[in-house]
Amino acid sequence: MTEKVGVYICHCGTNIAGPVDVAEVARWAKENLKGVALARDYRFMCSSLGQEIIQEDIKNEGLTRVVVAACSPHLHEKTFRSACSKMGLNPYLTQMASIREQVSWVTEDRAAATEKAKMMVAGAVRRVQLQVELQPTEVPVNPNTLVVGGGIAGIQASLELADAGYHVFMVEREPSIGGHMAQFDKTFPTLDCAACILTPKMSDVGLHENIELLSYAEVESVSGYVGSFDVRVRKKARYIIEDACTGCGICIEKCPKKVVDEVFEVGLGYRKAVYRPFPQAVPKFPVIDKETCIYFERGTCKACEKFCPTEAIDFEQTDSYVDLNVGNIIMATGYDLFDCTKIPQYGYGRLANVFTNLEFERLCNAAGPTEGRIVLRDGVTEPKSIGIIHCVGSRDKNYHPYCSAVCCMSALKFGHLAMEKTGAEVYSFYIDMRPLHKNYEEFYDRLLQEGMHFIRGRVAEVTDAARLPGEEGKIIIQAEDTLIGKQRRIPVDMVVLLGALQPRFDAKETGLKFGVSAGLDGWFTERHPKLDPVATMTDGVFIAGTCQGPKDIPDSVTQGAAAAARVQGMIAKGTVLIEPIVASIEEARCSGCRICNNLCPFNAIEYLEDKEVSYINAALCKGCGTCVAACPAQAISGAHFTNDQIFAEMEGLLYDVIGSNGATAKSPQPVLEPA
């Protein structure tokens, strides 16, 4: 039976119609291509009017296939497929020819562009006649959700899902949730106490009947597909029996081993070998750090065990594994701080009184190593002058080219806190001031009024080599005050470096585990930077918070909520459609060589021992075609990308050489010259 193909050439305004003679292509297609029942050209095929034209033709002319030569399928494949499907024509009986991205946008010569468009239409027309009806698979969506990361974004997402009645598993790498926000003292611009606004949410998470908190745990592996992910979580051994532990803290008190806390106190304070990161930790259970515990080192001590009133210490404890099945995953893994030792001219690590932003937060924090006193490295002296340096590792091609979004506001916050607590003179050295969001500009104005000094000049050097009177014993910040046009040297007691926010050190590996890619800068890639910032290219996996890019707390909360809303939508719908463009193995032809098994990037192929053949799980298969190409027996075919279909398209493209489809090669064959 011959098919009746409808061919539609889109003008896309002048995008296509400019370089390509669209009327000619339509006329040519009707006259020369076998199977074409009608061919039209129209200004905007994707518009409702354009779609209606197709639909009318399906109804009135009995079209059995549709070819739309327009933009990239990435944009409107779905549009045309659903237009056809509404008229009862299976959506997989359509084909697009991308004569915009692949022709009109890249070819200058009109004759050449028109000829190339003809080729592509010929290819699509030949192919579409070999396409067959396909039905998507409907799979159920497991209402459980996995949230990876217990910072403010993860907490927000979890609470929204849990409050809506859905079960959430939250996995957090550190002993307690809270993330970086728990380290802060105050938040800008409201100067809310960070802990005061965060801990109620942390408590909620800890107590919520719908949230299962797996803290001090990491995700080992992820397999599956949207609606049904299988996740293996490794719970690291706390050496504390959670069921017995009351959180009384005696073990911490009695522990004789004190070490520098590199994580929560950012190397500025101490903790014991058995510790809670901070007093309001959720969960309340401490953790014994195997690396520094005397018992694990030398087999002695065990003071914690001796004093624990409920026998909750268990040195024999091992890591345990939990297997979860969830429908969706939200990644909220946060950021790391830039290592300021990478910029030696700023003196961090060499000059005692140079601190990073996170270190300064800990100084200000009342539960911090100095109980909230802003003091120098000697732990005692209050600074009389402080220099705050913006853009340390940010906006710098030598380190990170991007702007870290929060530092300018941090500078204002630090300035306020420093002046309030110590009365010190505070100098901010900036390139641009970026108070972008609600009430941020007003906060800048407030600091101007409070007498903070602003010097527009990126700091060249921070040094202790005194040169001028008044510099002896101080740290000197040298910069050009660009608004004056002169070099200045400002002697200060303390320097605070606003280090860049950067992706977690293992972000790339983590992303790979979940099927999420990281961009050039290392931040997770969203599906669309403007219109879809929380979804990823992997269905069912979402990203929220700073793991997607540097942002402040309100934006992290917003993204956490957005991701939760998307997940709720999926759960409410109950099922999700899996594209039928998958590979399948013809059992009769399969010899069981298993070459395909390890090639599959999605682990969708398994070997059936009893039948001695391989089998593809259609729900896991993403239709990449690797196995199709690799099978030496050609036993695997890819739906919608069969060999016949692909060869047909190629023959269509080469119509002027092959000519066997009835298209007569008209005079002269233009040679497509490279630009």
Add this chain to the structure above:
Amino acid sequence: MRYGYYPGCSLTNAARPYEISTRAIAGELGLAFDEVEDWNCCGATEYMSLNKTAAYALIGRNLALAAQSGMRELVAPCSACYLNLRKTDHYMKKYKPLGKVTNQALAAGGLHYEPGSLVVRHLLDVIVKDVGYDAISAKVTRPLTGLRVAPYYGCLIVRPDFNGGSSEDTEYPTHLDHLMEALGAEVVDFPLKTHCCGGHMTQISADTAYELIRRLLQNAAEYQADLLVTLCPMCQLNLDAYQSQVNRHFGTDFNLPILYFTQMIGLAMGLEPKELAIGQEIVSAASALRKIGTVEEIEETAQARRKRDDKSLPMPRIREG
């Protein structure tokens, strides 16, 4: 280990001690230097101020001569020559039109240089990397204990980086420090060790130049250095020959000898000062060198335990490498 060798104009004159001491220690360190036949001046920082292509061609002639005589590595003891040679090689490769036109000019002299055919290295890098601290320590017969040495790198050995040509940090290098430690000296880690000595500014604006020199001497003196060790003829000249001018200008009384690191290596290996052209410096090193061997090597003291009432905050960990 054989290397192509480009001494540069200074080493034949103002920095003769650098040349002499380099030659004196080379054999002992297993290094053989083949001087580029009929090499010409690299143009320092002057030629490029008046010419572009001609400046690269001027330097290019040396690269071409070295490459054509079969050398693979070209070693320059002078930081400015080192920079010029490496920059020309790097730019000819990176900026194709510049490379093309430079070779067109070289062709007029029957020469050609394919950028990337030579690896240009500073003498310090060769000694530290190819010979190594341990090998050098093993050859030390007269450890420089008692001597407080301020290692002064200057600019052009560490900057610009040209994509990792030098493995030294551009702001806080440590190879020369470690080398001096390997010789047994006490190294003074003074903060201005990569600050500019002023280069040719002594001829352009004495005020500017003397101030730059003064800062370096001042800082080294504050850190109680007995002498400064350099690896660049210009730095040595400025700090040494102009020291008295600086003293006169500012009313200071610096008396800091400036020696080349090759001279220090030679001393530690037991060579006599005369063999190393020590004595040709303007500010005499004699009194400083008398300190060698006056102090017993101090053993490492055990790390002090934190006192009970010590409120100080821990310093950040420096990540090495």
Add this chain to the structure above:
Amino acid sequence: MARSEDYAPDGFLNEVIEATPGGDTLVTCLQCGTCGGSCPSGADMDDTPRRLFAMINAGMREEVLRSNTPWYCVTCYYCMTRCPKQIPITDLMYTLKRMAVREKLYDDRDAPDWSSSFVGFVESYGRSFEFGLATRYHLTHSPLRKVGVGPMALEMIAKDRMSLRPDKIKGVDQLRAILDTAKSLEGV
């Protein structure tokens, strides 16, 4: 101040960019001031490097070429190494020196003359000649102010660190041919 009839948007900027290897990054300058802040001689310049680039951007051709900034550049490369946009600042300074000399736009002759004298010896002998350079230059540039030079030169000669006669390479003609060809192949 740039007069409106002199204002040719980007004309001077493009000229400077084209004459400098890698100069195209100059358009990405943030005016952050790292170069101006790092410059060892910045305090003595008419304009800091950063301000000079703003002036180039504004098309202030004559003011830029008359500025003493490039002549005070010590080519320490701090600016170029630290520039967050990786602009080849030191090379831009070289370009401005060449342009200033070509058009004789400098108020203070000292630096250009020093370079010229140096270049003269290199082109004659293939090597630099310090003694000749010092005598020729200082005797023609405020000799009475150069009180310390004489004694210093004598000391250097006494320590066998300065020859009274120039070294000469064998391939002077070859070098001359190369340099002449190079000069004919470009303007600056």
